Amino acid sequence: MMYEQQRLPHVQHHHQQSLKKKTTSYSYDMNKRNSQVEEEERLHIVDLSGMSLDSLPYPSLNLASICKLDLSNNNLQNIPESLTARLLNVVVLDVRSNQLRSLPNSIGCLSRLKILNVSGNLIEYLPKTIENCRALEELNANFNKLSLLPDTIGFELINLKKLSVNSNKLVCLPRSTSYLTALRVLDARLNCLRGLPEDLENLGNLETLNVSQNFQYLDTLPYSIGLLLSLVELDVSYNKIKCLPDSIGCLKKLQKLRVEGNPMVSPPAEVVEQGVHSVKEYLCQKMNSRHTNQSPPKKKSSWVGKLVKYGTFGGGSSKQREEREGFIMHHYHRNRTVEGLASPRYTGMGMFSPRRLFSPRNSFTN
Structure with missing residues (x-):
């Protein structure tokens, strides 16, 4: 009993010290959380869409406080470099349906930008500085006049999940596209694609691939398309493809496959009509048969x-x-x-x- 009485003050002191540390830590976390809430409250949404604007009244705007800027459905022909450079906290930038022929180089300053919509303009190229927007998760550049994308875009936009570039004049996708490892949706239909990058195996998260309606241009698919193990939807309709790669038979998650509008020879029409599972089975058997009958190399x-x-x-x-x-x-x-x-x-x-x-x-x- 005497021993316990001697130990009690020590235990109480230790408990008080521990409680003090926990209280200090909790107070620090609360202060940090409150500061984040205060910062978010200072940021706001600016909606200037559908106002027939030819220019922007940006001197009257507190640009650094904007988290979402909607300039869609206006008559803007350009966006000033100085305006974009000051949108330091913007997360969503929507400039679709204007008369833009280019984007400012200062767009590379938007380090927090996650969603960029530039569809429905007259843009012929994307500035290389867009690669600096490393937080970007969604890029919509549909319905423009793009003939190419920046060569190294895939090396830098490591967080990009959706890339939509349909209804342009793209002849090819850069080889670096195969390094967009976070990509889930790639929509490149209605272009002039002659082919796809050979090394697609790094796109392990890609779920939807649409390269339909490249009409007389696209006539083959790379063998590596069979390594897109997360692929659920594949649309290659209305091209000039005669043979699907045997490797497509390995796509276990593939549920939707569109191949109509092609002069298809392999698989034959009667197999295609039976659905995606029959197509995969046919291609898988063909691949196995080829490797079984292949003679050893000299x-x-x-x-x-x-x-x-x-x-x-x-x-x-x-x-x-x-x-x-x-x-x-x-x-x-x-x-x-x-x-x-x-x-x-x-x-x-x-x-x-x-x-x-x-x-x-x-x-x-x-």
Whole structure:
């Protein structure tokens, strides 16, 4: 009993100290939360849509306090650089249905921007600085005059979940598109696409892919489309596609497939009419049959020999090495170090991609 009485003051003191720490921590969390609430309360929505505006009354606006700016359905022909640069807290910017021919370079200052809608304008290109909007989750550039997208857009917009560029004049999608690893929806219908990037395997979260109505231009799909393991909807209708890649048979989550309007040979029409499950089964059987009947490669045709012959592993003549180095420097001139070429941005592309080297489509045979 005496021992317990001696220990009691110590226990009480320890409990008081612990309670004091918890109270201090709780007070700090509450102050932090209150400051965030106060900051959010200072931000507000500005809706100037449908007012037939030719210019913006931005000197009278507190631009830094805007979290959502709606300028849609007006007659704006340009957005001043100085205005965009001061929208430091904007999360949603809607400028659809205007007369814009370009976007300001200062759009790259919008570090908090998550949703950008520029559809229904006359925009011919997107500024490269848009890559600095790394918080961007949704980009809608439908119904413009885009003929290309920034080459490295996929390397920077790592949080982009939806990319809509339908009804433009796009001839191709940049190869960096395959690095939009967070992408869930890609809508590129009604363009002039000649093909899709070969390395699609990194788009592990892509659920919807629509490249329909590229009409006489799009005639093939990359074999890597079968590596889009999250794909639920695929629309390739109204193109010039004759054969679907066998790899589509591996898409276990695929539920909707549209292929009408193509001169389809494989799978045949009677299989297509039976639905997506019959199509997948047909392609899967075709793929298995092809690999089963494939004869083993001859020794002289081994892939190791081919790689050494063409200098891929550092072999080959000095002339071949010079040609290879010239090819690399031509395409990746901004990365003039070995480290640059070995970075994650480039090791998955083109001839640096192991999956492309060993895929059925790119196997080394005579």
